[in-house]
Amino acid sequence: MKPLCVVFAVLSLIFVSANMYTQSSSGLSLEQIVYADDNHEKNFEKFLSNWEKEYVPKDVSHENDTVKAVYALYQMLFTPFDLGDKASFDGGADINSGYRNVIVPGSFGYYVTPSGTWDYKAHPWQAVSDFRPKLDLGHKARILYLTAKYDTMLNKFLGGESTEFGTPNIMSPARAKGQSAERETFVKKYLPIVHGHWGAYWHIATMPSMTFVFNPTFDKVEVKFRVVYGGRIYHYEKKDGKWQQVKDKYIEDWVE
Numbered sequence: 001m002k003p004l005c006v007v008f009a010v011l012s013l014i015f016v017s018a019n020m021y022t023q024s025s026s027g028l029s030l031e032q033i034v035y036a037d038d039n040h041e042k043n044f045e046k047f048l049s050n051w052e053k054e055y056v057p058k059d060v061s062h063e064n065d066t067v068k069a070v071y072a073l074y075q076m077l078f079t080p081f082d083l084g085d086k087a088s089f090d091g092g093a094d095i096n097s098g099y100r101n102v103i104v105p106g107s108f109g110y111y112v113t114p115s116g117t118w119d120y121k122a123h124p125w126q127a128v129s130d131f132r133p134k135l136d137l138g139h140k141a142r143i144l145y146l147t148a149k150y151d152t153m154l155n156k157f158l159g160g161e162s163t164e165f166g167t168p169n170i171m172s173p174a175r176a177k178g179q180s181a182e183r184e185t186f187v188k189k190y191l192p193i194v195h196g197h198w199g200a201y202w203h204i205a206t207m208p209s210m211t212f213v214f215n216p217t218f219d220k221v222e223v224k225f226r227v228v229y230g231g232r233i234y235h236y237e238k239k240d241g242k243w244q245q246v247k248d249k250y251i252e253d254w255v256e
Helices: 001-019 030-034 040-054 065-077 150-158 178-187
Strands: 101-103 107-113 126-128 142-146 209-214 222-227 230-239 244-247 252-255
Touching: 001 244, 030 065, 030 150, 040 142, 040 178, 065 107, 065 126, 065 209, 065 222, 142 150, 178 222
Parallel strands: 101 142, 107 209
Antiparallel strands: 107 126, 209 222, 222 230, 230 244, 230 252
8 A cells, every 4th residue: 555655645746846837827926936946947947938838929800900000010119139229328229138038018008199299298098908919029039928917926026125216326226136136137047127217116028118109090109118217209100001110200319
């Protein structure tokens, strides 16, 4: 009887080990996943691999024209491995250099204004939820869609320890410190995350982040790009069904 018990115990351990990364149902925190044993890097890589498998691009062929417009524009402008024309003079164009993992926001926000430009009046922020665009970023890129669950897992793992903004001088952004700094170093081996400029928060989605400001007919748009702590604002018009940059429109740099 004892041999059977031993065999059953071994099989149970194998089963648990094989299924410990079933992230949608396990309820494990990222800390529990990564530090389950001494193979921290292997565990994190498995976490990313399962994340990729869990969420695939969404078919938007039956969605309304607004959703299709947001998807199409995002797919055209999201170039994480070519940020040269989207970063501000403040830098950050190489933030994604050397990475293969790309995190796409799980919800994408936009505005609609009378002119298709931001006029500093109150306009409702609208969002496309369950945002999962199909992206062609090269065969080596791994696309990860940032659902609320994964956003929470990463933020809890990274924590909120940071220096105060303006330390040691007024131009200094806040930096992660303590355990948050250690975990930032670990996560950045795989993901090009950015610590928040003002402290105690993270930009998890891969740069460039974007905000769209459409006109009511969705044939003009102002796009605010973010790369690290700054970016640029471009204007586009749709002609013959294709978005084209308005070349004579002023391109504005901005920084936090």
